Amino acid sequence: MARGQGAALDRKKLMADPIMMTTIVLLITFLTLFILYPLAILLVDSLYGSEGFSFATFSRIFQMSSFRRAITNTLKVGFVVGILSTLLGLLFAYVEVYVRMRRFVGGLFKVVSMLPVVSPPFVLSLSMIMLFGRSGLITRFLLGIYDNNIYGYWGIVIVQTLTFFPVCYMMMKGLLKNIDPSMEEASRDMGASRWKVFTTVTLPLLLPGLGNAFLVTFIESIADFANPMIIGGSYDTLATTIYLQITGAMDKEGAAAMAVVLLCITLGMFAVQKYYLEKKTAATLSGKASRVRMLIEDKSVTIPLTVLCSLTAIFVIMMYVCVPIGALFPTWGYKFTPLTFKWFEQVFTKYSGLQAFRDSFVLSIIAAPITALLSMIISYLVVKRKFRSKGFIEAVSILAMAVPGTVLGVGYIRGFANGIFHTGFLSGLYGTGLILIIVFVVRSLPTGTRSGISALRQIDKSIEESAYDMGADSLKVFTSVTLPLIKDSFLSGLVTAFVRSITAISAIILLVTPSYLLITVQINEFAEKGAFSIACAFATILIIITYGSVLLMNFIIKHFGTSRKTKEVKQQ
Amino acid sequence: MSGTKAKEPKGVRLDHISKIYKNPKTGQDFYAVHDVELDIKPGSFVTLLGPSGCGKTTTLRMIAGFESPDEGEIYLGGEPINALTPNKRDTAMVFQSYALFPHYNVFDNVAYGLKLRKVPKDEIKERVTNILKLVELTDMEQRMTNQLSGGQQQRVALARALVVEPGVLLFDEPLSNLDAKLRVQMRTEIRRIQQALGITAIYVTHDQSEAMAISDNIILMKGGVIAQMGSPTDIYYHPNSEFVADFIGECNFLPCTVRGREGQDLAADVYGNTVMVRSDKDYSGSGEIVLRPEAIEIADEGMLPCKVELSCFMGSYQNYHVRVGDTLVKIADNCPVGRKIFQVGDEAKISFRSECAHILKA
Numbered sequence: 001m002a003r004g005q006g007a008a009l010d011r012k013k014l015m016a017d018p019i020m021m022t023t024i025v026l027l028i029t030f031l032t033l034f035i036l037y038p039l040a041i042l043l044v045d046s047l048y049g050s051e052g053f054s055f056a057t058f059s060r061i062f063q064m065s066s067f068r069r070a071i072t073n074t075l076k077v078g079f080v081v082g083i084l085s086t087l088l089g090l091l092f093a094y095v096e097v098y099v100r101m102r103r104f105v106g107g108l109f110k111v112v113s114m115l116p117v118v119s120p121p122f123v124l125s126l127s128m129i130m131l132f133g134r135s136g137l138i139t140r141f142l143l144g145i146y147d148n149n150i151y152g153y154w155g156i157v158i159v160q161t162l163t164f165f166p167v168c169y170m171m172m173k174g175l176l177k178n179i180d181p182s183m184e185e186a187s188r189d190m191g192a193s194r195w196k197v198f199t200t201v202t203l204p205l206l207l208p209g210l211g212n213a214f215l216v217t218f219i220e221s222i223a224d225f226a227n228p229m230i231i232g233g234s235y236d237t238l239a240t241t242i243y244l245q246i247t248g249a250m251d252k253e254g255a256a257a258m259a260v261v262l263l264c265i266t267l268g269m270f271a272v273q274k275y276y277l278e279k280k281t282a283a284t285l286s287g288k289a290s291r292v293r294m295l296i297e298d299k300s301v302t303i304p305l306t307v308l309c310s311l312t313a314i315f316v317i318m319m320y321v322c323v324p325i326g327a328l329f330p331t332w333g334y335k336f337t338p339l340t341f342k343w344f345e346q347v348f349t350k351y352s353g354l355q356a357f358r359d360s361f362v363l364s365i366i367a368a369p370i371t372a373l374l375s376m377i378i379s380y381l382v383v384k385r386k387f388r389s390k391g392f393i394e395a396v397s398i399l400a401m402a403v404p405g406t407v408l409g410v411g412y413i414r415g416f417a418n419g420i421f422h423t424g425f426l427s428g429l430y431g432t433g434l435i436l437i438i439v440f441v442v443r444s445l446p447t448g449t450r451s452g453i454s455a456l457r458q459i460d461k462s463i464e465e466s467a468y469d470m471g472a473d474s475l476k477v478f479t480s481v482t483l484p485l486i487k488d489s490f491l492s493g494l495v496t497a498f499v500r501s502i503t504a505i506s507a508i509i510l511l512v513t514p515s516y517l518l519i520t521v522q523i524n525e526f527a528e529k530g531a532f533s534i535a536c537a538f539a540t541i542l543i544i545i546t547y548g549s550v551l552l553m554n555f556i557i558k559h560f561g562t563s564r565k566t567k568e569v570k571q572q
Numbered sequence: 573m574s575g576t577k578a579k580e581p582k583g584v585r586l587d588h589i590s591k592i593y594k595n596p597k598t599g600q601d602f603y604a605v606h607d608v609e610l611d612i613k614p615g616s617f618v619t620l621l622g623p624s625g626c627g628k629t630t631t632l633r634m635i636a637g638f639e640s641p642d643e644g645e646i647y648l649g650g651e652p653i654n655a656l657t658p659n660k661r662d663t664a665m666v667f668q669s670y671a672l673f674p675h676y677n678v679f680d681n682v683a684y685g686l687k688l689r690k691v692p693k694d695e696i697k698e699r700v701t702n703i704l705k706l707v708e709l710t711d712m713e714q715r716m717t718n719q720l721s722g723g724q725q726q727r728v729a730l731a732r733a734l735v736v737e738p739g740v741l742l743f744d745e746p747l748s749n750l751d752a753k754l755r756v757q758m759r760t761e762i763r764r765i766q767q768a769l770g771i772t773a774i775y776v777t778h779d780q781s782e783a784m785a786i787s788d789n790i791i792l793m794k795g796g797v798i799a800q801m802g803s804p805t806d807i808y809y810h811p812n813s814e815f816v817a818d819f820i821g822e823c824n825f826l827p828c829t830v831r832g833r834e835g836q837d838l839a840a841d842v843y844g845n846t847v848m849v850r851s852d853k854d855y856s857g858s859g860e861i862v863l864r865p866e867a868i869e870i871a872d873e874g875m876l877p878c879k880v881e882l883s884c885f886m887g888s889y890q891n892y893h894v895r896v897g898d899t900l901v902k903i904a905d906n907c908p909v910g911r912k913i914f915q916v917g918d919e920a921k922i923s924f925r926s927e928c929a930h931i932l933k934a
Contacts (some may be wrong), residue, residue: 002642003592011641337904456905462671462744466729469636470685470736473658480684484675 013195014387020474020534023377027390030374031396035444038411041404041421045256045414050434057257067258070241074222075265077156077237081220083248086210088312089168108313110190113166115320120503120526122226123539124159127322129231130332130532137322151233159231160221160331162316167220168213175209175281176202179244181293194301195516208280215273219266222408223404225506226520230527238262239406239506246510249489252321252414260409263403270402323543326535343537348513351534357541360502363433363516367440370500374441375448375497375545376490380482382449383456384464385474401446405506412439412511439508447500448493455489456482488557499546581772582649582662582739584635589798590643591630601661604630607643610770612740612774612789614649617766619775619783622793623819628776629744635774646806647931651737656877664733665742668749670725672717678704678728679713685736696912703735706740706765709823734769741766743775747782755779759786784808792816808864809931817862817932823869826861826899837926843877843897848926860932865904867928870914874921880914888934894922913924 014021045056061067090200095101096109131138133151139148179202187201188194225239232240238258245255321473326332328339329395346355381387382394415433419427429435459482467481468474483490512518519542526535591605605627606879612618620628633639635646637658645652653661664685665804672681677698685697704710717725726746733741744764747755763786766773777783784804791801800807800816811817814825828840828847835846838855839869849861870878870892878901890908894901901922905911914920 004642006591006640006642013637013657015638016655016657016660064766081899265870280837299795460671462667462669464675465658466665466671466732467673467684468658469638469661469663471688472684472734473657473659476688481673 004096010297010387016165017474020385020387023474024262024381024387024389024393026242026373026391027378027381031393034438034467035396035400035403038408038415038422040529041415042256042259042407042411045253046260046306049253056254061254061257061261064197067241070195070236071261073153073235074237074239075263077160077228080157081164082162084157085165085168085217086214087506088161088165089170089213090172090206090210091305092165092169092309093176094508095173096173097123097496098293098296099302099305101302101306105310108310108317109169112313112316112460113170114164114167115316118499118538118550119323119543120226120504120505120523121163121224122230122524123323123543124163124319124533125155125227125230126523126527126532126539127319127326128155128159129527130322130326130536131319135332150231151229151231152235155231155233156228156235156237159227160224162319163227163452164217164220167184171216175206179205180194182304187292189466194298197320208277212273212277215269215277218349219269219273219402222262222269223506225404225509226405229360229524237546238265239404241408242406243510246254246410246413252410255410255453256414259407261276263407266402266404266407267399270399274398280528323357323536324540327535327540328531332533343533344541345372346534347537347541351522352517353538353541355521356519356522356538357545359433359516360542361428361545363436363518364440364501367437367501370437371444371448371497371501372439372490372494375445375452376483376486377478378449379452379456380444380478382514383453384461384482397445397449399446400442401450403442405504405508406510408439408442431515433516435511436508436516436518440497440504440512441493443504443507444500446498448497451489452486459485491553491557495549498549502546520531575912579737579739580649581614581770583614583647583772584610584740584774585647585650586631586635587647588644589631589634589641589646591627591634591639603796605634608793608796608798610791610798610801612772614772615770615777616787616788617773617786618791619777619778620785620791621777621783621819622799623778624795627796628778628793632665632742632744632774632776635730635740636665637664641671645675646827648763651781663738663742664736664738665744666726666729666733666746668745670729670746670749672725672728672732674717676717677713678709678715678717678720681728682732682735683856684732689736692724699735700731700827701823703731705735707731707761722750723758726750726758727761734765734771740772740774742878743773743777745774745777747777755782756785764788772879784820791870791904792819794819809928811862811932814860814932818931822865822902822904824861824863824865824899825932826896826901827858828861828931829858830855832856833865840931842876847875847924847929848932849929851925855931855933862930862932863924864902864928865902866906868901868903868922868924870903870905870920872912872921874923876920876922878920880916880918880920883913883915883918894920896922 019372021476023513023541047053047055049057092112096106115405128150130136132148133139134146135147136148136150139145159559182198185200192200221241222237225243228235228237228240229243236244239262241260242255243257245251245258261265327343328340329335330340330342378393378397382390412435416426419425463479463485464477467477472480503520505524508518509521519538519547523535523542526532576718578609586608589605589608590603592601593604594601607629607782614746620631623629630639634641637653637656641654645654647653648662664872673684682700683696684705684838686699687911700713704713707730709724709727709731712720712724717728720728746762747758750758759782772925775783787804789801790804790807791805792799800812802810808820811820817825818926826842831839831841831846833839834848836850838851839846840849840859840861842861847861865883866889876896878894878896880892881900882891882892884891888906890905890913892903892905892914894903903922
């Protein structure tokens with residue numbers, strides 16, 4: 001059997017479609033140059049030095065006790081954060097899906113799941129220090145403890161858990177909703193108690209999903225840079241160690257080798273999560289719930305669970321609220337009245353806040369549409385078309401998800417500071433706004449692609465085929481059929497990309513040059529210096545911007561989105 | 573009525589077409605379509621019929637250009653089209669799921685292909701109006717597609733394909749999402765329009781009654797190869813295999829031994845009784861008699877003795893299962909009012925006219 005002719009014809013058809021060909025070639029170039037190459041150069045740099053090929057750099061960094069300690073620290077934090085976030089997420093999801101709760105509690109849950117999306121990833125560290133630090137509002141003023149040390153292991157664990165558990169909560173919620181209630185009813189009918197039902201039916205069904213959530217959080221925690229930076233104190237993780245190795249010790253080869261180690265850890269985790277657990281989850285929980293679940297109304301169950309979740313939620317919300325309030329106090333820790341706007345004024349008068357916001361805003365607003373369009377094009381190609389290099393495009397754009405920002409940052413430094421492969425070619429790129437935009441795009445591309453793929457999978461393939469069959473070429477199919485059908489998804493991808501870009505820090509902090517001031521970098525700097533009021537003022541304005549753009553998106557989707565239109569039509 | 577008359581309809585020829593797929597489980601290659609040779613005359617209505625996985629849809633998609641054949645060449649109107657992309661082929665397809673554009677109204681859906689062909693606005697208006705009249709959807713132009721019933725959506729899909737006046741019209745199980753009554757109505761409709769326009773149509777279905785009702789020719793496929801092709805009556809009364817006989821309607825198979833020729837018929841032994849079967853070919857030895865349930869009569873007198881195992885009133889006919897020797901035979905006794913109704917356990921005899929039976933070599 002020879003499949004040669006079919007493949008040759010497919011190739012010929014592809015060639016007859018110049019727009020599609022160009023798109024594919026450009027995409028492959030982009031992905032190779034800005035995702036694969038920076039990672040490859042890290043490996044090359046750490047193995048291939050002035051004396052040729054050797055493991056010298058690796059053995060050097062592994063001899064540093066600080067590096068070995070950073071590995072243990074990172075894994076320890078990641079493991080504990082993974083478990084705590086998964087459990088907390090499961091608790092929230094269970095209460096939401098299984099327990100009858102009051103409207104107010106439901107509202108709290110919504111806010112909690114929303115907050116991490118619109119806030120920079122490290123604001124909780126700020127408020128943690130402000131509430132529980134040495135001059136913390138709670139520790140010092142309410143409890144009278146003067147020497148509470150929040151910096152270090154527990155600080156990171158608490159802050160990361162509170163930052164990442166909403167993600168687990170959303171994941172678990174999706175899974176629990178897919179469990180067919182009749183399975184649990186069958187178990188109950190045969191005499192099992194609620195607890196027994198949970199342990200013998202619900203939990204086993206959820207197990208792969210729990211593992212999945214654990215690994216996702218684990219990866220997030222390992223890759224997190226800003227929280228350990230602000231609240232870690234002397235407790236260094238891999239991400240911060242790499243950063244210090246570059247900015248402090250100026251040891252670029254060492255940093256490259258460390259980045260390779262960090263990358264290997266996250267990639268390994270990611271491989272397990274993606275190719276093993278995700279499939280298993282889909283296999284056990286593929287069915288749709290056949291009917292509505294009877295909610296638990298038993299007060300001995302509902303009251304403790306609701307109280308527990310509400311308190312956690314209120315605590316989290318309080319921590320976020322602490323940020324704008326902190327920016328209003330005259331002197332945090334000493335003088336609380338009268339409330340003042342002087343910090344906000346100083347942001348703009350003293351600390352060139354206007355430039356910081358302008359730079360961040362402009363770079364992000366350029367990156368967002370590029371990211372959204374790119375991820376839609378990738379998803380379209382992956383879901384709807386077949387061609388040879390499709391696997392490559394899909395793999396690389398998903399792979400980028402597992403690359404910690406710090407690793408990418410080091411990769412860009414090594415890869416572009418002296419041009420491609422240190423030859424000077426394209427070296428003009430380094431230090432420009434363009435490379436910052438590219439980093440923003442690469443960092444948001446995986447999430448955009450993933451949601452684009454799931455949106456496109458829901459559209460019947462034959463709709464596009466019929467357009468193609470009627471005589472439309474690829475570009476026409478994409479613009480006249482695909483894009484209008486996923487307008488909502490495109491719009492939310494646009495906003496997500498914008499929010500992610502404007503709140504990004506880990507990769508960008510390594511690449512930013514003095515000619516660009518970025519808000520997140522400013523916040524980090526002021527937090528490091530202990531100027532929390534200024535940091536809070538910056539963070540508050542940032543949250544207002546991001547929250548505003550999310551509100552705007554919801555408004556647009558509600559009034560001009562496709563789903564609204566079809567819904568109206570159906571009701572007629 | 574200008575604009576609704578098709579251009580010159582085109583013939584389609586498949587020259588030893590094969591398509592190879594990889595089995596995702598075993599990783600082994602297999603022929604989804606194997607060495608299919610077909611010559612479809614311009615203006616004819618041909619149905620690709622077969623169970624799921626027989627390669628009928630793959631064949632259709634190769635003609636449309638969504639799949640590329642691994643062997644062989646496809647000709648449309650005499651031109652080889654293997655290397656053409658779907659948008660460059662003179663075909664239009666009606667999809668199983670209709671595949672209407674949900675963000676366009678009826679008019680824009682139908683006009684889509686014409687706009688791509690840069691047809692002037694006035695002409696688009698005229699042609700769309702005409703074609704909507706033909707599919708009986710006048711005054712629906714401004715509706716969104718999700719305001720339409722299943723049957724109406726189907727008509728829009730048909731209109732959208734017809735309006736571009738394709739050389740060949742392709743149907744991929746277009747009626748399988750409709751309820752039974754509407755399905756019958758729509759297939760008559762499709763046939764009427766196809767004949768009115770004189771367009772070439774290739775139609776994929778797994779429903780044998782649909783295939784018989786609608787086609788000039790049926791191509792029955794199994795496991796990627798053509799099992800039999802011919803007119804509906806030919807395939808129904810002269811199946812060349814047990815598979816074909818069984819797939820096209822219900823069928824009984826009586827084991828027999830051919831004795832010899834008697835005029836137009838062959839004499840054959842069935843469980844010790846001799847019966848006559850019409851055949852223009854000569855056979856000898858053992859074989860099978862193919863008998864349709866409605867071709868059998870049941871009475872107190874007849875050719876083969878049997879015992880009734882099931883007797884069931886079905887409205888238009890009395891359904892019997894009887895045992896002849898070791899073989900279970902199904903009988904559909906049409907309009908049994910006034911005749912004797914046999915009950916379970918009764919002894920009876922069955923008979924059939926020789927021209928209603930057909931012999932298969934075992």
